[in-house]
Amino acid sequence: MAFSNLEQDSDDVMGEINMVPLIDIMLVLLIIFIITVPVIKQAMNVELPQATTAPEDSKPETISLSIDQDGQFYLDTTAVSDDELRDALKQAVDGAPTPDKEPALHISGDKNVRYDRIARAMALANETGLSKIGFVTEPDGNAGTVDPASQGANEGGAQPAASAP
Template identity: 50%
Template sequence: MAFGTLDGDDDEVMSEINMTPLVDVMLVLLIIFIITIPVINHAVKIDLPRASNTPNESKPQNINVSIDAQGKVYWNQTEVDDTALANNIALAAKQEPQPELHLRADREVRYERVAEVMAAAQHGGLGKIGFITEPKQ
């Protein structure tokens, strides 16, 4: 069965789809949607409360402990002895949130002195110790 043949057989029913009414219906629907969509998307003006988004968590200050080549200990660039170091560590351990101890040691200092400072920090209650080094050039 061929569609649209010109054999002269007019007895058969022509089964082609007429596209004109379909296009007309689609254009009408398009116009209806163009008109009704702005009405649907209306907004109600309300006065919303304002909130601040500042974080409540405060970041603690880092403590810089330096050890020079002679084994002298500096707490934030101030020279301290072993008892003052222990007292400062105990005071820093009581802060909330607890600060981080940044340990800088001279290349020529004995490791024993660095280990003493680390042990004092551990016994004093500081849980975070960071080592500060210089990169190779």
């Protein structure tokens, strides 16, 4: 008979649990929680205080130090000696409101200056506790361009694109 399973005794115990109703109930509960949680958060009426401080300037002060080809230091545009430079850097570090707001030293050295003068400026900055040091350079006029003749053969035999005059 094709429907022999339908003729089971009613005394037999089912060996499996039907999971479909359980999954249906869990999905309904999940949907209820998803809908009610944002409503509960918005129901809390909290009056936030107003800020009374002015916004802080996040850009730190910069100190511009130039070194000419003779090794002379210039703080901004004023010529200074080693001792005057040390005093000016110390004053700038001491004048910072917090250590994270300490000024940054930007060193612009002539390309022909001796390295020991740049090293001296860095040592003076280190002595005063100045740790943010940067070097200022001129951008290369050929930066970002590639001369195909100087590269030799291209990979894969591809020819460079012709540029318009």
